Amino acid sequence: NAGVTQTPKFRVLKTGQSMTLLCAQDMNHEYMYWYRQDPGMGLRLIHYSVGEGTTAKGEVPDGYNVSRLKKQNFLLGLESAAPSQTSVYFCASSSFPLFRTNEKLFFGSGTQLSVL
Amino acid sequence: ILNVEQSPQSLHVQEGDSTNFTCSFPSSNFYALHWYRWETAKSPEALFVMTLNGDEKKKGRISATLNTKEGYSYLYIKGSQPEDSATYLCAFDNQGGKLIFGQGTELSVKP
Numbered sequence: 001n002a003g004v005t006q007t008p009k010f011r012v013l014k015t016g017q018s019m020t021l022l023c024a025q026d027m028n029h030e031y032m033y034w035y036r037q038d039p040g041m042g043l044r045l046i047h048y049s050v051g052e053g054t055t056a057k058g059e060v061p062d063g064y065n066v067s068r069l070k071k072q073n074f075l076l077g078l079e080s081a082a083p084s085q086t087s088v089y090f091c092a093s094s095s096f097p098l099f100r101t102n103e104k105l106f107f108g109s110g111t112q113l114s115v116l
Numbered sequence: 117i118l119n120v121e122q123s124p125q126s127l128h129v130q131e132g133d134s135t136n137f138t139c140s141f142p143s144s145n146f147y148a149l150h151w152y153r154w155e156t157a158k159s160p161e162a163l164f165v166m167t168l169n170g171d172e173k174k175k176g177r178i179s180a181t182l183n184t185k186e187g188y189s190y191l192y193i194k195g196s197q198p199e200d201s202a203t204y205l206c207a208f209d210n211q212g213g214k215l216i217f218g219q220g221t222e223l224s225v226k227p
Contacts (some may be wrong), residue, residue: 004159035217042120042205042217043160058214090160104150104162105215 002026006091006108013081013115021076021111023091031094032074033058033105034066036087043090049074081115088112120208122218129196130226136192137221139206143187147209151180151191154203154220163191163204196225 004025013019023032030051035043045058047066055066063085065077074093078085092105121140129135141149148167154160164173169184177194193200203222207215 040219042219043207043215044217045214048214059216104165105152105160107152107159107161109159 004091004093004106004108006089006111008111009109010112011114013078013113015082015115017081017115018077018079019081019113020078021089021091021113023074023076023093023108024072025074025091025093025106026072027093027095027106028071029093029095029106030071031096032068033092033094034064034074034076035090035092036060037090037110038087046076046089081113083115086113086115120206120216120218122204122206122221124221125219126222126224128224128226131197133196133225134192134194135196135223136190137204137223139189139191139208139218141187141189141206141208141216142210143185145210146184147211149182149184149189150207150209150215151189152205152207154205156202160205191221193223196223198225198227201225 007022033048034046037043044060046064049055049068052071067075089111091108096103123138150165151163152160153163164180166182171182173180179192182189201224203220205220207217
């Protein structure tokens with residue numbers, strides 16, 4: 001039972017390089033999210049998707065792009081990485097809107113990204 | 117900017133102690149309050165999703181209460197065990213689906 005899988009788990013980039021983080025879920029969830037976790041701060045929402053082919057901005061979208069071409073995959077792209085994007089990135093998914101009673105997020109195991 | 121505050125930031129207790137921590141959130145426009153448990157090197161896992169003022173939820177030795185009018189939730193752990201050591205995150209939903217997370221309470225339980 002894989003759940004939510006993120007790749008890669010670790011990555012080191014130089015400033016200006018680009019990369020894509022992949023999130024895949026096998027639970028047929030409609031909703032998918034990308035968060036970043038920084039020391040002393042809560043998880044902050046970067047972008048999210050409410051279904052295949054849709055994306056929307058979260059709290060901290062600048063410097064990131066996303067795509068949801070297939071329902072099971074949600075990609076997070078950094079076009080020109082900056083040291084401020086050094087963080088731990090988490091993908092999450094949910095089957096229904098979160099405001100439905102008892103609906104919760106299922107998280108991936110995280111990607112540790114360092115930008116030098 | 118909406119703030120979700122958790123206190124304390126860290127907590128060290130002995131095995132067998134009972135403990136509690138607080139999540140404070142804006143009292144307006146409430147949809148839901150989530151609690152997640154996050155063990156080192158693992159993914160955060162949902163403990164509770166609470167939607168009604170006065171809600172109380174329980175899972176084994178862990179329970180939570182919710183006061184939406186004053187904007188706080190308490191998480192209680194009865195008889196802490198070393199395996200309870202983790203960071204406990206709360207998250208506030210005021211927009212029907214976009215969670216705002218607190219910074220977490222890091223709990224360490226010593227045998």
